[in-house]
Amino acid sequence: MYDVLIVGAGTAGMACAITAAGQGAKVGVVEKSDHIGGALHWSGGHMSAGGTRLQKSRGIDDSPEKHYQDIININGSSGDLELIKLAVEEAPRTINWLEDLGFDFAPECPRIIYGHVPYTLPRTHYGTNKALSIYEVLKPLWDDQIKKGNIDLFLHHEWKGLEQNNNQFNEVITENSDGEKSFFGQNIVLTTGGYGSNPSFFSQKHPNTPLMSSTYPSATGDGHQIIEKIGGRFQYAEMHLPSLGGVELAKGRCNFNEAWAMVLTSVYRQPREIYVNNQGFRFMREDEINADTRERLAIQQPGWTFWLIFDEAALLERMENGIENPIMIGWDTEKIKAAALEERFLWKADSIASLCQKTGLPYNNLNTTISGFNTIVDQGNDHDFGREYLKNKVEQAPYYALQVHASVLVTFGGMKVNPQLQLLDQAGKIMPGLYGAGEFLGLGATSGSAFCSGMAITPALSFGRILGKTLTK
Ligand SMILES: Cc1cc2nc3c(=O)[nH]c(=O)nc-3n(C[C@H](O)[C@H](O)[C@H](O)COP(=O)(O)OP(=O)(O)OC[C@H]3O[C@@H](n4cnc5c(N)ncnc54)[C@H](O)[C@@H]3O)c2cc1C
Structure with missing residues (x-):
């Protein structure tokens, strides 16, 4: 004993x-x-x-x-x-x-x-x-x-x-x-x-909630299932919140340490891209600082997923001190370009139409969103969402679409x-x-x-x- x-x-x-x-x-x-x-x-x-x-x-x-x-x-x-x-x-x-x-x-x-x-x-x-x-x-x-x-x-x-x-x-x-x-x-x-890391238990506790998991593989809820069966009380599922930035590396799986987009907050990197949902529409100011606000807006989008749309100029842009600060945490521009060739979570195309063909994003909506945003940059006023960082248009081919997910870390x-x-x-x-x-x-x-x-x-x-x-x- x-x-x-x-x-x-x-x-x-x-x-x-x-x-x-x-x-x-x-x-x-x-x-x-x-x-x-x-x-x-x-x-x-x-x-x-x-x-x-x-x-x-x-x-x-x-x-x-x-x-x-x-x-x-x-x-x-x-x-x-x-x-x-x-x-x-x-x-x-x-x-x-x-x-x-x-x-x-x-x-x-x-x-x-x-x-x-x-x-x-x-x-x-x-x-x-x-x-x-x-x-x-x-x-x-x-x-x-x-x-x-x-x-x-x-x-x-x-x-x-x-x-x-x-x-x-x-x-x-x-x-x-x-x-x-x-x-x-x-x-x-x-x-x-x-x-x-247990999709069926997760969906039992969080019905109709997409699971894109970044949790350790052994996190399979064994303890919860055993203790619930003998009368224990499971609580707080309704508080569920995901973290933004996972990219799908394997079916239903992301990995924070391997590939993660810097969209948790805009404090560390001003957005040179726009965010659109699966319908091709913007849904938030991309330079929102508050992580909680960002998370809650993202989970109102279908599938809890969204796309970062940017052009070559945005990809290559450096910070004022000349240092790279790309959209993927810890990656450099070359690694991002290489990932675009693989077409797993990042796509590249010479036109918006072709980008839509590759990603399934609806062309009419995305095209309207992009031209609307470019006008916003010209006018210097984002009357739709109040974005203040308005330096980058989406106008110089090739164009990129990076799909990110609201992913579960905990x-x-x-x-x-x-x-x-x-x-x-x-x-x-x-x-x-x-x-x-x-x-x-x-x-x-x-x-x-x-x-x-x-x-x-x-x-x-x-x-x-x-x-x-x-x-x-
Ligand atoms: C990518 C990532 C980043 C994170 N970053 C942070 C952070 O910065 N700050 C923060 O506060 N939290 C963070 N977290 C969360 C935090 O790390 C975890 O919540 C915490 O480490 C979990 O500790 P634990 O002891 O509960 O579980 P674990 O450390 O996962 O240990 C559970 C152990 O139980 C074992 N086990 C499971 N089922 C059985 C069974 N049936 N029989 C026997 N053994 C079993 C498992 O194999 C495992 O060894 C992060 C999590 C992830 C995945």
């Missing part, structure tokens, strides 16, 4: 296991895949906290209270406010802990990030290697605890069910090619992540817990022996109905640590 039995060796699971083992607990971890780390391998790793040592050293006067206030201003006081409080209170301790472990902060941190609605203070912290910077400091601790025999890790063990004994959930049943196996724990911590729905992170059933009663952390709780719980920077990965680490401490007392 383990003191703490953890299901899922990802962000929250690793933090929990290391903390519990560090306090002398005997920890078991079952993990379905062949590796640990989960979404840390893909995540941007932006963490947010108010009142960290690093902030103080930079003269930033911040606190958990200010962080909380910003969050509820951004999300309209939505989400689980008790969990948000718990998350922001623990967040500076989590960041300081990472710092103590030798975390490699990017030199510009902490920063205000505009890819989500910005906080009022610089409080987003991240490493030089995205979330892998987190993995890199956790892994040696993990290996050490495994070596000491304090953590037993069972890879390739897919959790399939739970059993109660003496009115307490203490048995986790896993399955693999060797068959079924039971593991026993005084306390069971569920950290199986989100569900964005899922908002998740299982209900109380402020002690104990799982609750439909009636609000504690499910004895069961605890949860991470995306299993849903981004809606810790970020509410809007994206607040760092409010997925920081609570995952923090709640993992809190459980690691409290369950070994």
